[in-house]
Amino acid sequence: MNSKTNIIAKIGIVTVSDRASRGEYQDLGGPAIHDWLAGVLVSGWEAVSIVIPDDKAILENTLVKLCDIEKCCLVITTGGTGPAKRDITPEVTEAVCDKILYGFGELMRSISLKFVPTAILSRQIAGIRQQSLIINLPGKPAAISDCLNAVFPAVPCCIDLLEGPYLQTDEKILKAFRPG
Amino acid sequence: MNSKTNIIAKIGIVTVSDRASRGEYQDLGGPAIHDWLAGVLVSGWEAVSIVIPDDKAILENTLVKLCDIEKCCLVITTGGTGPAKRDITPEVTEAVCDKILYGFGELMRSISLKFVPTAILSRQIAGIRQQSLIINLPGKPAAISDCLNAVFPAVPCCIDLLEGPYLQTDEKILKAFRPG
Amino acid sequence: MNSKTNIIAKIGIVTVSDRASRGEYQDLGGPAIHDWLAGVLVSGWEAVSIVIPDDKAILENTLVKLCDIEKCCLVITTGGTGPAKRDITPEVTEAVCDKILYGFGELMRSISLKFVPTAILSRQIAGIRQQSLIINLPGKPAAISDCLNAVFPAVPCCIDLLEGPYLQTDEKILKAFRPG
Numbered sequence: 001m002n003s004k005t006n007i008i009a010k011i012g013i014v015t016v017s018d019r020a021s022r023g024e025y026q027d028l029g030g031p032a033i034h035d036w037l038a039g040v041l042v043s044g045w046e047a048v049s050i051v052i053p054d055d056k057a058i059l060e061n062t063l064v065k066l067c068d069i070e071k072c073c074l075v076i077t078t079g080g081t082g083p084a085k086r087d088i089t090p091e092v093t094e095a096v097c098d099k100i101l102y103g104f105g106e107l108m109r110s111i112s113l114k115f116v117p118t119a120i121l122s123r124q125i126a127g128i129r130q131q132s133l134i135i136n137l138p139g140k141p142a143a144i145s146d147c148l149n150a151v152f153p154a155v156p157c158c159i160d161l162l163e164g165p166y167l168q169t170d171e172k173i174l175k176a177f178r179p180g
Numbered sequence: 181m182n183s184k185t186n187i188i189a190k191i192g193i194v195t196v197s198d199r200a201s202r203g204e205y206q207d208l209g210g211p212a213i214h215d216w217l218a219g220v221l222v223s224g225w226e227a228v229s230i231v232i233p234d235d236k237a238i239l240e241n242t243l244v245k246l247c248d249i250e251k252c253c254l255v256i257t258t259g260g261t262g263p264a265k266r267d268i269t270p271e272v273t274e275a276v277c278d279k280i281l282y283g284f285g286e287l288m289r290s291i292s293l294k295f296v297p298t299a300i301l302s303r304q305i306a307g308i309r310q311q312s313l314i315i316n317l318p319g320k321p322a323a324i325s326d327c328l329n330a331v332f333p334a335v336p337c338c339i340d341l342l343e344g345p346y347l348q349t350d351e352k353i354l355k356a357f358r359p360g
Numbered sequence: 361m362n363s364k365t366n367i368i369a370k371i372g373i374v375t376v377s378d379r380a381s382r383g384e385y386q387d388l389g390g391p392a393i394h395d396w397l398a399g400v401l402v403s404g405w406e407a408v409s410i411v412i413p414d415d416k417a418i419l420e421n422t423l424v425k426l427c428d429i430e431k432c433c434l435v436i437t438t439g440g441t442g443p444a445k446r447d448i449t450p451e452v453t454e455a456v457c458d459k460i461l462y463g464f465g466e467l468m469r470s471i472s473l474k475f476v477p478t479a480i481l482s483r484q485i486a487g488i489r490q491q492s493l494i495i496n497l498p499g500k501p502a503a504i505s506d507c508l509n510a511v512f513p514a515v516p517c518c519i520d521l522l523e524g525p526y527l528q529t530d531e532k533i534l535k536a537f538r539p540g
Contacts, residue, residue: 083281083308084341091279099451101443103469103480109283110290110470117333117357120283121341128443140359153477161444161481177477179500263461263488264521271459289463290470297513297537300463301521320539 007165009045011037012066012075014052014059016089017139020079021053029078032141036148043168048072054079054086063096067132073164074155075132079139081124089136090123097127097134101158104135108147112138115146126151131162153177187345189225191217192246192255194232194239196269197319200259201233209258212321216328223348228252234259234266243276247312253344254335255312259319261304269316270303277307277314281338284315288327292318295326306331311342333357367525369405371397372426372435374412374419376449377499380439381413389438392501396508403528408432414439414446423456427492433524434515435492439499441484449496450483457487457494461518464495468507472498475506486511491522513537 015021015030030049037045048070052058059080066072080089094100104126112119124136124147133155137144156167156176169176195201195210210229217225228250232238239260246252260269274280284306292299304316304327313335317324336347336356349356375381375390390409397405408430412418419440426432440449454460464486472479484496484507493515497504516527516536529536 082341083279083313083338087279099443099447099483101481101483102465102485103473103482105282106286106466106469107473107480109286113283113287116359118337118359120287120331120334121281121338122283123279123281125282133443151480154480157478158443158481161442179476179478262521263459263493263518267459285462286466289466293463293467296539298517298539300467300511300514301461301518302463303459303461305462 009041009043009074009159009165009167010070010072011045011047012070012072013047013049014062014066014075014077015050016052016054016059016077016080018053018086021051027051028141029137029139029144032144033076033078033137033148036145040152040169040174041167042170043166045167054088056088056092059089059092060096063092063129063134067096067129067134072132073159073162075134076137077134078137078144081122081136081138083121083123087123090125093125093127093134093136097129100125100127104151107150108137111146111150112143115143128162131164133158133162149174189223189254189339189345189347190250190252191225191227192250192252193227193229194242194246194255194257195230196232196234196239196257196260198233198266201231207231208321209317209319209324212324213256213258213317213328216325220332220349220354221347222350223346225347234268236268236272239269239272240276243272243309243314247276247309247314252312253339253342255314256317257314258317258324261302261316261318263301263303267303270305273305273307273314273316277309279308281306281308284331287330288317291326291330292323295323308342311344313338313342329354369401369403369434369519369525369527370430370432371405371407372430372432373407373409374422374426374435374437375410376412376414376419376437376440378413378446381411387411388501389497389499389504392504393436393438393497393508396505400512400529400534401527402530403526405527414448416448416452419449419452420456423452423489423494427456427489427494432492433519433522435494436497437494438497438504441482441496441498443481443483447483450485453485453487453494453496457489460485460487464511467510468497471506471510472503475503488522491524493518493522509534
């Protein structure tokens with residue numbers, strides 16, 4: 001493995017919400033992601049958190065900066081994945097990625113479908129920009145942990161394959177899978 | 181919610197079939213969709229039904245007209261989703277849509293897979309053109325109700341998010357889900 | 361049916377692997393596909409097997425040649441479906457195909473997910489180039505038979521719809537489904 005075991009992993013957390021960015025309501029999605037990661041990761045990491053409106057250019061600039069300048073190995077977004085006019089997170093994610101990992105969206109929707117029939121309205125995807133994995137999560141805090149519980153066991157292996165830092169999880173809470 | 185409760189919902193029903201459009205056999209798919217909707221919807225609606233050949237330009241014109249001129253909040257197609265040369269419904273749907281809702285195709289294929297292994301040959305998708313939701317269904321009448329039963333619980337909420345008319349279903353038959 | 365019952369089916373088997381193509385290790389994926397097909401098919405067929413590096417131009421030329429010149433009704437690839445920089449099989453497959461059959465990738469990932477959480481890292485797809493069905497499989501030999509067992513029941517019907525040769529399977533081992 002080329003993964004680096006001594007590097008602090010930078011993880012971008014992006015809340016995409018017109019109303020949260022204007023302060024009209026409190027951002028709950030970003031902190032929910034932060035808390036989930038803090039409860040699971042035992043290797044060193046630091047968060048780069050940001051709250052932005054549902055704006056294509058701003059989201060694109062944010063994702064590019066987190067990947068290319070901040071060198072985040074992982075960027076997680078929350079919000080903007082629905083069918084409404086202002087929801088543009090998945091298409092911007094697709095536009096900045098070199099590769100799309102269809103399985104993330106498929107698995108997250110199939111998990112969310114067990115709770116709500118409207119899971120099929122979520123267009124969330126995941127993809128890779130150079131050495132960064134970008135994952136879209138829905139906006140609802142309840143759905144955030146369901147989705148992360150489902151996909152995160154594959155995330156450390158993916159970041160290994162991108163030659164990023166070696167993420168370690170608390171195995172009592174969530175076991176990362178690395179094929180032997 | 182911005183949804184309008186007093187507006188009659190227009191729903192487009194498009195049968196895409198060379199043979200049905202030439203009268204070589206009776207269109208069964210379109211009437212199957214109409215009957216399913218008539219059995220489920222209790223709010224006011226009217227159908228705009230049309231039978232066309234498997235022709236890219238004709239399907240594209242039909243979808244654009246149903247969305248932009250007729251102002252259908254929902255357009256449902258049947259036929260043309262397979263792997264054969266003349267099957268072009270999904271690519272034309274993708275071409276006229278602003279957003280693709282991957283979850284509809286995923287769910288419909290996973291449901292159809294319980295009945296026939298060839299469900300994976302169906303390329304059906306759903307997407308949004310401005311304020312209209314377009315859903316592809318397979319051509320076989322038996323598969324039409326399986327697919328509508330699976331995805332329709334999410335349709336009224338989707339049309340709410342597109343600021344369309346407020347669709348109500350007979351809850352004894354099919355419960356529309358609207359997150360609280 | 362337009363399928364031809366007396367034609368020997370040509371099936372392309374493409375191992376995409378830098379290391380196997382340099383002889384640094386033995387190609388296990390290609391032979392695993394060949395052995396699986398030999399155990400299942402009872403109609404006449406012949407393999408066109410090739411081992412190539414993870415190179416976009418070489419894979420593109422290989423797929424085009426197998427479809428357009430060799431007239432393979434089916435081309436199966438193994439390898440190059442992961443998230444790493446050199447993994448380019450799905451994007452090249454998409455580039456040479458006229459239609460994508462999303463259901464193949466969805467089903468293969470959902471089957472592989474029962475064995476390994478990292479199945480969501482596999483970007484494998486299937487698609488059609490003119491009269492040829494192209495299917496990506498993962499690189500790991502163990503996953504190859506899991507994936508073929510899942511999707512192959514739909515393959516003979518797909519090749520019928522593309523007007524290719526009539527594939528017959530040993531029904532004691534795997535039953536091909538052809539809707540009546």
